[in-house]
Amino acid sequence: MAGVTWWNFYFRLFPGAIRSPQIIVFLAHLLRHIPGLNPVEYLWSYWKQHELPNFCPATFGQLSHHARRALRRMRQRPALVCAFWEQAELFPL
Numbered sequence: 001m002a003g004v005t006w007w008n009f010y011f012r013l014f015p016g017a018i019r020s021p022q023i024i025v026f027l028a029h030l031l032r033h034i035p036g037l038n039p040v041e042y043l044w045s046y047w048k049q050h051e052l053p054n055f056c057p058a059t060f061g062q063l064s065h066h067a068r069r070a071l072r073r074m075r076q077r078p079a080l081v082c083a084f085w086e087q088a089e090l091f092p093l
Helices: 020-033 041-052 060-075 078-090
Strands: 002-004 009-011
Touching: 009 041, 020 060, 041 078, 060 078
Parallel strands: none
Antiparallel strands: 002 009
């Protein structure tokens, strides 16, 4: 298993198949090195406040369509995506 941040690469080898217990061990290992670092929480916050703040879909399909469009717009702004990492480093959840 592996995890990547802007500044490091984390990995853990396990013999055999990786199942829930191995995932828990790996996540605990990551938390020792990068406590509370979860930039996706900042992405969701931005998305809810700026991309789709008053959107109320009637169907799951509508939500999926609008969410994908919002994420495509966000991908076109690499500085914004980098800001999520910076926020996570400065203000760990």
